[in-house]
Amino acid sequence: MKKSIFNKFSRWYKKYQVSKSPQMNLVWGYFLYTVAGFALLSIPLFHKVDITFVDNFFIATSAISTTGLVTISVFDSYNFFGQLIVMLLFQIGGIGYMTLTTYYLLFTTKRITHWHSRIIGAEFTMPNTIKINDFIKSAIVFTLVMEALGAIAFFIAFRQTGMEYLQAIWFSVFHSVSAFCTAGFGLFNHSFVGYSENVLINTIISILAIAGSLGFIVITDIWYRLAGKTNDISFTSKIITYGFLFLLTVGTLLLFATEPLIQRSGAAVMQSFFQAMTAMTTVGFNTISTGDLSLPTLLFVIFLMYIGASPSGTAGGLKITTLTAMLAILKSRLLGQKKITFFNRIIPFERLYVATSTFMLYTSIIFLFTFLLAYSEDFALPKILFEVASALGTVGLSTGITGELSTVGKLMVILLMFVGRVGVLTFGFALLERKSIDVPETIKDDLAV
Template sequence: MKNKFLKKFLNSYKKFQVSKSPQLNLVWGFFIYTFIGFILLSLPIFHINSVSIIDNLFTSTSAISTTGLATVSLSESYNIFGQVLIILLVQIGGVGYMTLTTYYLLLTTRRITNWHQKIIGAEFTIPNTLNIVDFLKSAFIFTFIMEFIGAICFYFAFKDSGMESSKAIWYGIFHSTSAFCTAGFGLLNDSFISYQNNNYINAIISILAIAGSLGFIVVTDLWYRISGRSKNISFTTKIIIYGFNLLLFLGTIITYFTEPLVDNKDNALMTSFFQAMTAITTVGFNTTNTGLLSNPILLLLIFLMYIGASPSGTAGGMKVTTLTAVLAVIKSRLLGQKKVTFMKRKIPIDRLYVATSTFILYTCLLFLFSFLLTFTEKDSFENILFEAASALGTVGLSTGLTSNLTLTGKILIIILMFIGRVGVLTFGFALLSKKDHKEIKMIQEDLAV
């Protein structure tokens, strides 16, 4: 009887999935995982100290969205089982639940369905130069290798700092996964401020975060080049690498020369680099007190969080490629060009529509939620804007507002984190798109702009 009911339920759910758009399937999937995480985290067996319902929901959303904002201390609120659950949610959110599901399907059946390919296409923006099967394999294998190496490196780093072996093993696994998935969740209450001058730990976090944020497009593309399957690196990979390095360099230099908090310190350059790196990769760890940074640097970090790193990676934000496409449109308009080009390459019109739509929608959401938070939170505007940018960009950096959020403020940040993970355009498609579209004849009219 139970088997028949389960089979009937699964068949009905499958029909429901197929009847909906890929974007709605993606949003629905992340919602289910968030809800399951919330229910499990609400169970007392995962707690050290009692945690409120809203804080459990906040933690689950923050984990599945790989944001890292936390209203409670993870190490003081959740026991080892709760921490394992949280890092599993981070892993699912970082690599993508559909990536893991489809890769498992590929291993067991040796093929993936057209429906799965459409969902993957909604979850990750993949250029037509890459094969989706190769993309999935590189994503899964690269993630495992980087997190495994990172855990080992973290273990020795924590061990050298005086941490006992058993604790160092778990802290190594947890922070390696969190860093590669650019989640920013940590078991240290001060993030990594106490390790500000530990270049070894700074380097481990930076390498893992950059590797995850540059994304699986870059990894797959570079593998094609190394293995001889391709003679050239794709245009997308070039834009990602050039744009990311330029923004990271400018962020580091500006912080180094203008931020009083890092001035005259022995490790000023590393500290400056780390703050810029943690913002653009959206990893969310910090080695200095973010709340004490000057307003110009807070604004700089907001800009870097707003942009983010690469599509099809673990980072959040609007993406470097989106910024590039928008700049290409502006350049072409100012020069009076009919075609939109960048680096002597013509950009397809459909990609330009996606980029400009993402840019506008992302900016509107950041403005709207910052506006709403000014009503609910009694804090300075720069701190509120920073919190909203961190949530939407799934970064996890905070000036200290997170732990003092009101109930309404927590709900607003939860919504922002969720939208930031599924993607602003994907979320918009899920709300507004329909399966069947009827052609409607339109009358063309001019619009002065």
């Protein structure tokens, strides 16, 4: 009986799946994962206290989207098994997202990395399903190895602070996975504020979050380059790496030079670096109280969350590549150029088209929802704008208003996290339910957006 219902459902789903666009399938897939997570988290067996319908839905969406915004304390509300489910949800969300974006990058851009030659280069005419599976396996192995190393390092660090043995094991695994997937979920109620001067913990989180947010392709690209195995680092990897380093440096310097909250502390450089890093990688942990930051710093952190990092990793945001394409348009126009270039490379129309649409839609959504939340909530503008940018960028930083949002406000933030993870353009495209997508043309040089 049960099997028959499952079969019916399965057949219905397959029928539905083939009739819709890939974008719709992606949105639908994320939605089903979210609903499954929500159903699991709703089982009272996993609760320490009563949890409302909306809060369970919020945590499930936040985990699948690797955002890390929470309306309730994960540690105080869910028991060990509940916490384990939350971790599995953001692990699935993180790995799923990284393999998807990597796959997309490989197939829409030419010669982006040595992976191309191994997977779809010379053997393009041969059946390449096995090679792709190999590649995705590599990405998953990379993820698990990084997370295992991170957990070991975390364990040493937590033990140094005197944490009890069993708790240290669980906390190490949970936070390592959370950091690498840039999920930002924590089992401490004030994120890592208690560890703002702990060099080891700051280092572990930073390495995991940067690796996760830059993604498998960029990391291996940089690795091969540093190891001297290749001179040919791809244009996209270059843009991502330099853009990331540039923004991270500017962010660190600005916070260090101007934020009163940081200047009063004993570890100003590390705290400046960490807050800039957490916004850009969209990991969302914090070591100083975000709600106490001055207005200019809040605005700058909003800007960093808005940009985000790489399109090939787990980070959210507009992406450095989109920003680059937009800057290329502006620069070329101001110089009176007919063609749009960046670092002497012509950026193809298709990329600019995607970048402009993404920029326009992403920015509009932030302002639309800031406007709507200004109606439904009673918080000051910087706090609302911050929350919206954090949710759509799947960052998870907050000035502390998440738990105090009205039910309507929580539902809006849930929608933002979901759309932020699926991608604004994918979501918009899926809503319009078109089947055809543009096949990327053969292009001279390339910048993935």
